Amino acid sequence: MQVNTQPALMVRDLHFQYGKQPVVRNVSMELYPGEILAIVGESGSGKSTLLNLLYGSLSPTQGAIQASTPDLGLRPVSALSRQTLRHLQRTAWGFVCQNPRDALRMEISAGGNIVERRMLMGLRHYGQLREEALYWLQKVEIDPTRLDDLPETFSGGMLQRLQIARTLISQPALLYLDEPTSGLDVSVQAALLDLLRKLVIAENMAVVLVTHDLAVARLLAQRIAVMRQGEIIEEGLADQVLDDPQHPYTQLLVSSVLPA
Amino acid sequence: MMPYNFAYLDENSKRAIRRSLLKAVAIPGHQIAFASREMPLPYGWGTGGIQVTAAIIGKDDILKVIDQGADDTTNAVSIRHFFQSVAGGIATTTDTQQASIIQTRHRIPETALRADQIIVYQVPMPEPLFKLEPRRTETRILHAMADYSLMYLQLYDHITRYGRVAIGYDYPVMVHDRYLMSPSPIPAFDVPKMHMNPALQLFGAGREKRLYAVPPYTRVVPLAFEDYPFTPLQAQAPCALCGSTSSYKDEIILDDSGKRQFVCSDTDYCGKTSCK
């Protein structure tokens, strides 16, 4: 696979605080298309805040984030107009929430939920929209007869798959995942992660995954960054970080994972 | 009764409303907030339309007022009497072709309008998305972003569930390819009349304190999908009085056995057609 020399995401000296409380400190990183980076840490480490900063839902107190846009390459996120940012967030970028109910429209059919992005992109043909919805429903391994059902009738795992379909349909170049499998049964988690990995690799997406679960990180990511009290204290290839942690905190994290 | 300024409102109020109307005309389909005055008719009964008419009417104007297409429905009569008593001297008419200003509730006249006419619509809920999102703080952002996916999703699900878009009145339209607008609760049947109309179309919502406008010769396109085009429904029979097959009809139940007839809702049009 050809490696793209242009990064999809570039972060320099990122700093964010709520009032007087620093939540993200001095974070720098780069991400290339096709790379999957997991940011792991305990709750309170600042990882979810970091994800929201990258996506543009929060503005940094200091530092710069540059993200790739379809027409103009890397652009500083803080310089984008509200309209442009919102449009990017709904087309070229994707964000999968921990709780799918936060992202889905529960009063709209599953099919409608899936194709919303395509309608936003200008597709106005019901038959084509429906076809695409069906295609993606099958791609995320949901029974196609559920296409017209309301999400209220779906299980937690199905809702998360629905959210994934709804987000990936626009083939985003940048994908952010916030604890995508928390709250799901362990048996369901593995299948979902497997599906995710297949989909993002096929589309050569640049992915940032936030999780407190090291097993999830190992299953999905090639690189891991460990976050503690707002700072990244260790970073490297997933296997290396997990099998040979250098920082005492990482060692603590890894050792506290219950053996299978 | 106490003496009032011509057309009831004081000149400053009229000027303020006209300024808002100018803004509205400059941005077709976009809702402009305005300081709606308390009128002697209740909110919800046409105060927006009345304020617009009061702001633009002059001594030489000829006013027609209709409700449900007819000049003689109770509220149309009440509004026409109001203007007759506070704008002494202005002529009123039931003849669509004679009128210079037509104030209407829930219908567009069948007779085509001209460039020298103004039609004023009474609007209960100016926000086209309100049934899907009642918060103004949200819909304001959606309009600014031209993000109307909420409405398209509703249409998608209608087709999924019913096989067609099941919106009979107050059908959402795109104005000048930019703003989603409520045409007021006119039947979907009437929507095509708004497109490229030579007359100026003004919309007043008194209780909600919003004005908007469609300037002459502006594109007004009902929302639809390419493979499910906009197809408003027609009545099932010609008019029992004048025989017209092209007008919007009221259904009248005649007797206890449910026997029914269809009659033009536009009384002026019906009267003229049956005379031919």
Next chain:
Amino acid sequence: MSYVAAKGGAQAIHAAHQMVAERNAANPDDLQAQIARHLHLSIDRIMAEASLYDRDIAAKALLQAQGDSIEAVFIVRAYRATLSRFLDSLPLNLGQAHLQRHISAAFKDVPGGQQLGATYDYSHRLLGYFQNLPAQEEAEAASATSGIPPKATLNKTSVMELLETEGLIEKSSTEPADAENRDITQIPPGFPASRAQRLQTLARADEGFVLGMAYSTQRGYGQNHPFIAELSHGSVNVEICPPELGFSLCIGSIEMTECQMINQFQGDSPDTATFTRGYGLVFGHNERKALAMALLDRALRAQELGEKVDAPAQDEEFVLSHCDNVEATGFVEHLKLPHHVDFQSEISTLRALRAQSPGTTVKHDDAL
């Protein structure tokens, strides 16, 4: 039988109005003055909700409305809309009010004393009660050792000011309202609304709606632990300062009811935590409204004070959009207007749906 186009809307309206006029014509001549005097609390409510202080106009409207107070408010507001404005008064100096009633629940005693005034708060709700006051009451009153002077006191120091000096309560805002916030009947508020706009809206809001919303906060829907610091009712002078004169003069006095509420304390640290406030002010004598308004004012400040907003009373857009009874009754009652054209399109739509898929669910051509 064929249909004859229904005419006669004008005659029907005329006949309806005649019937109302006939009823009103039977009123005795001095009834309006009697109403202004004996139903004065009703008149006060009308003045408050119409935002116009004029007892005669309010009484006339109530009579014309045959006792329907919301209808009366509507009439007075419509009249108010025709009046020209030539000057704003100076801010009312409520500290210099001539009080008939002044109580505090938060403190046992306050500067100026606890003055019950004329109130039925502690009466027994028995028909004819005030004509036959129990002998017991009179006897106890005669033997009371300390008497609070019945005369009103001027220049009282507000309890809130004392708390402010001690740093225990947030300071009240002393900024005068700017042009945009001055008068919601001239510049309608948008959302988010400023506190001044919210208070103006509440002052003329429907008493029942404000009461219900306030009650909900006490039952846990947006709880804020209220205590009445001061509830006052009395007359206050209205002063204007015409630019041509360059000095102020008093043009009369109006009756007001004011409620200062102390609400739960909050703050980042023990040193900086202060009590918060709610405020209510209405024309005339209406304690229920002033109290409810203060509770609702505080609830609507939730976002400003960094509190979680999850109760209906804290939802600014919901409360302020639905609290005006003239708007509400207009829209609710507009359902009486003819809607046969819209309904016709609904019937046609439903018939069309039935016709295209009789008895089955819609089938789509899905290639599975």
